Amino acid sequence: MDAAQAVLKISDMPFPAVDEQQGTVEGAGPAPRADNRDTVGEPFVEDPRMTCRDVNVYYGEKHAIRDVSIDIAHNEVLAMIGPSGCGKSTFLRCLNRMNDTVDTCRVSGRILLDGLDIYGRLVDVVPLRARVGMVFQKPNPFPKSIYDNIAYGPRIHGLAESRSELDGIVENSLKKAGLWQEVHDRLDQPGTGLSGGQQQRLCIARAIAVQPEVILMDEPCSALDPIATATVEDLIAELREQYTIVIVTHNMQQAARVSRRTAYFHLGALIEVGPTDRIFTNPRHRLTEDYITGRFG
Ligand SMILES: Nc1ncnc2c1ncn2[C@@H]1O[C@H](COP(=O)(O)OP(=O)(O)OP(=O)(O)O)[C@@H](O)[C@H]1O
Numbered sequence: 154m155d156a157a158q159a160v161l162k163i164s165d166m167p168f169p170a171v172d173e174q175q176g177t178v179e180g181a182g183p184a185p186r187a188d189n190r191d192t193v194g195e196p197f198v199e200d201p202r203m204t205c206r207d208v209n210v211y212y213g214e215k216h217a218i219r220d221v222s223i224d225i226a227h228n229e230v231l232a233m234i235g236p237s238g239c240g241k242s243t244f245l246r247c248l249n250r251m252n253d254t255v256d257t258c259r260v261s262g263r264i265l266l267d268g269l270d271i272y273g274r275l276v277d278v279v280p281l282r283a284r285v286g287m288v289f290q291k292p293n294p295f296p297k298s299i300y301d302n303i304a305y306g307p308r309i310h311g312l313a314e315s316r317s318e319l320d321g322i323v324e325n326s327l328k329k330a331g332l333w334q335e336v337h338d339r340l341d342q343p344g345t346g347l348s349g350g351q352q353q354r355l356c357i358a359r360a361i362a363v364q365p366e367v368i369l370m371d372e373p374c375s376a377l378d379p380i381a382t383a384t385v386e387d388l389i390a391e392l393r394e395q396y397t398i399v400i401v402t403h404n405m406q407q408a409a410r411v412s413r414r415t416a417y418f419h420l421g422a423l424i425e426v427g428p429t430d431r432i433f434t435n436p437r438h439r440l441t442e443d444y445i446t447g448r449f450g
C-alpha cells in the first residue's frame with residue numbers, strides 16, 4: 154500500500170481540537186514535554202539547502218515553536234502537517250523572516266540558507282524574501298495588470314536590463330506556472346480578474362520570477378476547487394525539479410501526493426520527520442500515528 158492509498162483510507166477525518174489552556178489534544182494523552190528535542194525519524198539530510206537548529210518562537214509570553222531542528226534538502230517537497238494551532242505557519246514564516254512583521258514575535262535559534270545565517274545582522278530581508286519566496290493560502294495578486302504582477306519583483310531587484318528581457322522573464326515565469334496559455338493575450342488586464350486557481354498560479358509565477366531557491370506555500374490550495382487544486386498540485390510536481398518547496402497542508406492526501414518528506418508538528422514541537430511513504434504507512438511516534446489515522450487516545 155502506498156502513501157496515497159493509506160491516506161485515502163482515512164475518510165473525512167476530523168482534525169483534533171487543541172485545548173490551549175490544558176496544552177493537550179483531546180484524548181491524545183499528555184502533551185509532549187515543553188523541552189522536546191527528540192524528533193523521531195530523519196530530520197537531517199546531507200548537503201541541506203536550509204538548516205534549522207533549536208528554533209524557538211514566542212509571541213509575547215506564548216511559546217509557539219519549541220526547539221525545532223530540521224534540514225530541508227535541495228529539490229525536495231517537504232510537507233508540514235499537524236493539528237490547527239500547532240505552529241506550522243509560524244515555523245514556515247521563520248524560513249524567510251516573515252515573522253519580523255509581527256511586533257510581539259521573537260525567534261531564537263539558527264536558520265541557515267546555503268550556509269548563510271538568515272537572522273544575521275547584515276542580512277537584508279528584501280533579497281532574502283526573493284530567495285525564499287512565499288505563496289499564501291488566499292491568492293493575493295497586486296491590484297495591477299497580469300504583466301506587472303510578474304514584472305514587479307524583477308524590476309525592484311534589477312533582474313532585467315531591457316524591456317525585452319523583462320518580457321522574457323514574464324513569459325517564462327507564466328509558462329513555468331502553467332498559466333501562459335490562458336493569459337498570454339490579456340497580459341494588460343488586472344490580475345485580480347482571474348479565477349481563484351489562476352490567481353494562485355499567478356502568485357506562484359510572481360514568486361518564480363525573482364529566481365527563488367526555496368518556495369514556501371501555506372495551504373496554497375485551501376481556497377481552490379478540486380480542479381484548480383489538481384492543477385496546482387501538478388505544478389508543484391513540476392517545480393520540484395528546480396526548486397525546494399515547503400508546503401503546509403491540512404489535506405493529507407495532498408501531502409501524500411506532492412511531498413517526498415513529511416514533518417509532523419504537535420503543540421509547537423516537531424514530533425516526527427521522514428519519507429512521506431513511511432510517515433503515512435508506518436509512523437514511528439504514537440502522536441503521528443494518532444493524527445494520520447484519526448485515532449486520538
Ligand atoms: N500573530 C500572532 N500573535 C499571537 N499568537 C499567534 C500569532 N500567530 C499565531 N499565534 C499562535 O501561535 C500558535 C501557532 O499558530 P500557527 O498559526 O502557526 O498554527 P498553524 O499550525 O499554522 O494553525 P492552522 O492549521 O490553524 O493554520 C497558536 O497558538 C496561535 O494562536
Ligand SMILES: [Mg+2]
Nearest residue numbers: 241242243371
Ligand atoms: Mg496556519
